[in-house]
Amino acid sequence: MTLYAAAHPWAMTAAVLLVLIVLIASLVWLWQRQAEEILSLYKQPDDDPHRIDLENGRFRLDIVRRHAGWRFVVTCRDHDLKPGDVVVTTIRPDGLGQRFDFARRGRRLQSIVKVREPLIFVAHVSISWGGTDSTFVIGFGGAVEPIRAHGEVLRRPETTADKG
Numbered sequence: 001m002t003l004y005a006a007a008h009p010w011a012m013t014a015a016v017l018l019v020l021i022v023l024i025a026s027l028v029w030l031w032q033r034q035a036e037e038i039l040s041l042y043k044q045p046d047d048d049p050h051r052i053d054l055e056n057g058r059f060r061l062d063i064v065r066r067h068a069g070w071r072f073v074v075t076c077r078d079h080d081l082k083p084g085d086v087v088v089t090t091i092r093p094d095g096l097g098q099r100f101d102f103a104r105r106g107r108r109l110q111s112i113v114k115v116r117e118p119l120i121f122v123a124h125v126s127i128s129w130g131g132t133d134s135t136f137v138i139g140f141g142g143a144v145e146p147i148r149a150h151g152e153v154l155r156r157p158e159t160t161a162d163k164g
Contacts, residue, residue, distance in 0.1 A: 052125065052136050061088070061125055061138055069114035072100055072123075081109055085129050090121040 052059040060075045074086050086109055088100040098116065102109040120141030127134045 050138055052127070052134075052138075054127065054129070054132075054134060057129075059127065061123065063115055063119060063140060066110070070117065070119060071114055072102070072111040073105075074102060074109040075107075079129075080107070081127075081129065083109055085127060087126045089124045089126075090115070091124065092121045 050061050057079045062073045063070050064073050083102045091097045100111040123138045125136045
């Protein structure tokens with residue numbers, strides 16, 4: 001190897017340049033991926049099924065992989081929520097359900113309990129904020145299409161403060 005490098009000094013330079021180019025390309029790709037993830041929180045298309053609009057703020061419910069398990073994450077761009085303000089209850093196609101309470105993780109709320117796989121269910125999201133209780137239905141996985149027809153009706157906030 002040293003004989004080859006001595007006979008062809010450009011080969012060693014080319015190998016070092018190739019390694020540096022691959023390293024820089026990998027770092028740029030990772031940075032771009034992280035930037036897209038951050039920007040996705042602020043880009044809100046009108047047909048975003050995970051967005052919740054209230055009079056006093058816009059929320060987003062996502063499932064993210066954290067520490068070898070899936071967890072719900074609630075993000076609010078406009079205001080800070082308290083962990084007790086949000087409760088998510090899932091209903092799976094087999095009829096089983098699970099309730100999720102939240103804890104603060106930075107500016108977001110993250111579910112305390114991990115979400116079981118498969119990630120196919122309907123989530124009933126209850127937000128108690130500003131004296132108003134609102135309930136929304138959001139589909140995840142294969143559950144998105146079955147609820148789309150009646151989901152538009154169920155996604156409208158149902159306020160219990162007005163009822164009584």
